Amino acid sequence: MSETYYKRDDLNRFPEIGKNAPDLAAKFFDWYGAVFQDGALSAREKSLIALAVAHAVQCPYCIDAYSRDALEKGSDADQMTEAVHVAAAIRGGASLVHGMQMRGHVEKLSM
Template sequence: MVSTETQAEIEEYLGRVPSWIDALPESAADHSWAIVRDLQLGETELERREKALVALGAAAAIQCPYCIRFHREEAKIDGVTDDELSEAIGVASGVRYFSTVLHGAEVDLEAFESETQEIADHVRDQQAAAPSDD
């Protein structure tokens, strides 16, 4: 159970205290809310819609129906379209797919890191050489 102060804060943000808060050990409840408040709901380097899309992609990848439901609704509140939701899930599925390929094939991590750096350098060079839209 969260403290009385935290309970009031959650109710102000969300309109109610979600039932999953009760599943947290008392020693972690206030802290857990602070993580949601400060990182997910607070103003950070990422816009709220970006964070909602990242969260939805992660939720889809770990196949969590609770998180999928919450973050899908969160994204919609922040103006994310159905097409953007589908794309975020598609990107997450691609990451999971290729992670399975890389792990299953036991691709050498050091070689992969080196290749990735070469690719990133090439793309940056291509972008620098591209005509400007100015």
Template sequence: MSDYFDRDEDKKFTTVYKKETPDILAAFAAFDATVFQPQDREIPLKYRELIALAVSITTQCVYCIDAHSQNAVKAGASEGELAEAAWVATAIRAGGGYAHGRLAFKLAGVHEH
């Protein structure tokens, strides 16, 4: 996916949202701004950004990885914290594969031995 990622050029396509669904774009932007507002949240911004980074790695969204890794550092995250967030994402993704493997056995009619 990252082979067609262009940080600057891709943002230009936001004009489609602005033209076709400006109300939804505005609602999303307001929601996102509220979630990531620097103050007055229970979870400090650095940790919200690290959570967002881990989710981004899990969903493999290169745009979100780009934004939230930088935002986490701006909010005070260290390289070690970025690394641990990446490992958390890796563990959750691997755990999902493990759990869904069990579901495959169930759906295939494989019985416990």
């Protein structure tokens, strides 16, 4: 086994995931490609969303891929940093808003 769980080259080898389930992989990659085409949202906007989500799910492969992709789509570091803040705000806000559940329990249990 490798020394680390994450290996940079695995990103380039991602298509090999289709070796034992080619039909499923083909469906995934076709759909994936279609998702990122220009549509009601531009490809640049989608790339920024992907970058933000990559940080929310903390996927180093996706952060690597979409840091480059966002630059290539014409975003700059200011815009990309703001996108990451959006992800962070939602993650932080998601924790905090659950505090209302905590408050509900506390109110029910307390005198």
